[in-house]
Amino acid sequence: xxxxxxxxxxxxxxxxxxxxxxxxxxxxxxxxxxxxxxxxxxxxxxxxxxxxxxxxxxxxxxxxxxxxxxxxxxxxxxxxxxxxxxxxxxxxxxxxxxxxxxxxxxxxxxxxxxxxxxxxxxxxxxxxxxxxxxxxxxxxxxxxxxxxxxxxxxxxxxxxxxxxxxxxxxxxxxxxxxxxxxxxxxxxxxxxxxxxxxxxxxxxxxxxxxxxxxxxxxxxxxxxxxxxxxxxxxxxxxxxxxxxxxxxxxxxxxxxxxxxxxxxxxxxxxxxxxxxxxxxxxxxxxxxxxxxxxxxxxxxxxxxxxxxxxxxxxxxxxxxxxxxxxxxxxxxxxxxxxxxxxxxxxx
Ligand SMILES: Nc1ncnc2c1ncn2[C@@H]1O[C@H](COP(=O)(O)OP(=O)(O)O)[C@@H](O)[C@H]1O
Ligand SMILES: [Mg+2]
Numbered sequence: 001x002x003x004x005x006x007x008x009x010x011x012x013x014x015x016x017x018x019x020x021x022x023x024x025x026x027x028x029x030x031x032x033x034x035x036x037x038x039x040x041x042x043x044x045x046x047x048x049x050x051x052x053x054x055x056x057x058x059x060x061x062x063x064x065x066x067x068x069x070x071x072x073x074x075x076x077x078x079x080x081x082x083x084x085x086x087x088x089x090x091x092x093x094x095x096x097x098x099x100x101x102x103x104x105x106x107x108x109x110x111x112x113x114x115x116x117x118x119x120x121x122x123x124x125x126x127x128x129x130x131x132x133x134x135x136x137x138x139x140x141x142x143x144x145x146x147x148x149x150x151x152x153x154x155x156x157x158x159x160x161x162x163x164x165x166x167x168x169x170x171x172x173x174x175x176x177x178x179x180x181x182x183x184x185x186x187x188x189x190x191x192x193x194x195x196x197x198x199x200x201x202x203x204x205x206x207x208x209x210x211x212x213x214x215x216x217x218x219x220x221x222x223x224x225x226x227x228x229x230x231x232x233x234x235x236x237x238x239x240x241x242x243x244x245x246x247x248x249x250x251x252x253x254x255x256x257x258x259x260x261x262x263x264x265x266x267x268x269x270x271x272x273x274x275x276x277x278x279x280x281x282x283x284x285x286x287x288x289x290x291x292x293x294x295x296x297x298x299x300x301x302x303x304x305x306x307x308x309x310x311x312x313x314x315x316x317x318x319x320x321x322x323x324x325x326x327x328x329x330x331x332x333x334x335x336x337x338x339x340x341x342x343x344x345x346x347x
Contacts (some may be wrong), residue, residue, distance in 0.1 A: 003072035005037050010073075013066050014044060020055050020062075033081070040074030042067055050082040092231045093201035097131070097211045099345050100230045101264065104256070105238045106248025108217040111269035112238045113141045114315050115305065116214040118322045119236070122338035123210055124169035125326065128347060131164065131171040131211040133203070135196060135226060138216055140176030147318020153177050154203075162203045168323045173203050196222065197229045209347050219255040227259050234264040234345075236302065241268055241289040249290075253297070264344055265302030266294040267337065273307045274329070281306070300344070303337040306330060 014035070015027035026032050026046065033045045044063070052059070064076045094100055103116040113136065120132040134142035142148075146167045154177050155163045164173040175196070205211060213230065215223050226232075235256045239249035249266070256263055268290035273282040284307065294301040305311070308330050314321035322334040 005040060005042070005070065005072040007035065007037060009070055010035060010037070010042060010067060013070060014063070017063060017066060019048070019052050020058050022052075040072055041077075042073055042075070043077045043079065045079040045081065047081045047083055050084055053082055056080065091197075091201070091229055093197065093229050094205065094211060094231065096205055097208045097230075098347070099209065099234065100211045100213060100232045101234045101236060101341075102213045102215050102223075102227060102232050102256075102261070103236045103238060104215050104223070104252040105217055106219065106251040107245070108139060110238050110240050110245055110248075111305070112217065113139075113145065113214050114311060114320075115236070115238050115267055115269055116212050117142060117145045117315070117320045118311075118334040119338055119341070120170050120210075120212045121168045121320050122322045122326075122331075122334040123212075123341065125322070125335065126338055126342055128209040128342065129207060130169070131173070131205050131208045133200075133211060133213045134172075134174035134176065136214050136216045137175045137196070140174050141315075142172060142174045142214065143176050144318065145315050145320060146172055148172070148174075148177070157204070160202065162199075164203055164205065168320065171205060171208070175199065196226055200226070200230055210341075210345070219251050223255065224259055227256075227261055232259075232261050235261050236264055236341075237266045237299075238269050239266065239290045239293075240270045241285040241287055243289060246290055246293050249293075250297075253299070263299045264341060265300045265337070266290060267302050268304040270307045271304040276309050302340060303333055305333055 014032055016025055018025050019029065029048065031046045031048050033047050036043045044067070060078050063078050067073055067076045103112055105112045116132065120130050124130040132142060134140050148165060148167070152165065154165055154173060157163065162173070164171040166172070213226070215226065237249050237252050239246045253263060270285060272287045273284050275282065291301045291304070310325060310328065311321045311330060314324055321328070322331045325331045326335065
């Protein structure tokens with residue numbers, strides 16, 4: 001009882017405490033406003049956003065326990081002043097876009113960009129006003145997929161806004177249009193984050209029914225910040241049929257769950273192989289695994305895209321397959337997916 005109370009130890013314990021359900025500690029929230037210690041009685045005052053008020057009981061219990069354990073502490077009292085949260089936590093940088101939709105996957109190389117490009121063009125063929133943003137700064141590919149050549153590029157306005165390109169009936173913008181192709185991307189973390197969100201608000205998309213966003217693969221801060229600042233209304237997840245790939249897709253699905261973005265559909269890409277010579281279908285990676293996994297997770301399944309030479313060639317030559325061959329079986333698969341997406345969105 002007569003052990004000395006260490007104020008420094010109390011502050012350390014207090015500062016390190018994280019508000020439940022967040023990764024924010026009291027020190028990062030600048031929440032600790034004062035502490036009185038008298039004869040083993042500790043009284044702390046905190047100021048917290050009222051967004052955390054639903055956790056008040058747990059916060060009190062946790063702090064009483066943590067501080068109560070410190071040497072010489074006889075009692076703990078916690079005063080909390082609730083501060084009003086700002087009205088809008090995230091800006092809506094895309095006020096003229098009806099539905100911002102991200103196309104995601106847990107990892108690269110599964111055909112995310114290919115699917116995004118073909119779905120976007122397919123949706124435009126249905127008469128929708130469509131935009132496509134290549135936000136995959138580390139592996140931008142829309143320039144190539146849409147055959148954007150040397151002197152073609154977005155135009156800047158005197159006000160510092162950017163007018164997107166128009167190709168195959170869609171408005172197109174890529175971070176890559178603004179950076180030097182020969183220079184490696186050295187932006188990291190917060191800088192990249194800032195660049196992306198600023199960029200998002202500077203593009204003059206005009207009225208759009210759907211803006212597809214091709215995200216960088218993975219499930220980190222950049223994806224989350226983009227999703228929140230763009231008020232993303234839904235996600236499409238692309239996976240290949242191998243189980244390992246769907247494991248990656250599950251990470252993306254988990255991330256969309258965390259930020260409360262509904263999954264509009266899961267797509268199995270590179271589903272089976274159509275032999276261009278004989279027309280036979282070969283199940284290289286197995287087939288149907290993604291559909292089954294989506295069903296188990298009660299997620300809508302949007303469709304399957306076979307492995308097809310024309311899809312790869314279309315991507316490399318600058319004309320998405322659905323533009324070049326809308327009536328091919330593969331083209332029809334994209335048109336069907338766009339139709340069901342239109343229905344889901346009520347457009
Ligand atoms: N269904 C498909 N059939 C044939 N090639 C495909 C198919 N989907 C994607 N590809 C090719 O695979 C490569 C990777 O696709 P991409 O869309 O760039 O993947 P991601 O964006 O997920 O990294 C590209 O060369 C693309 O043309
Ligand atoms: Mg890509």
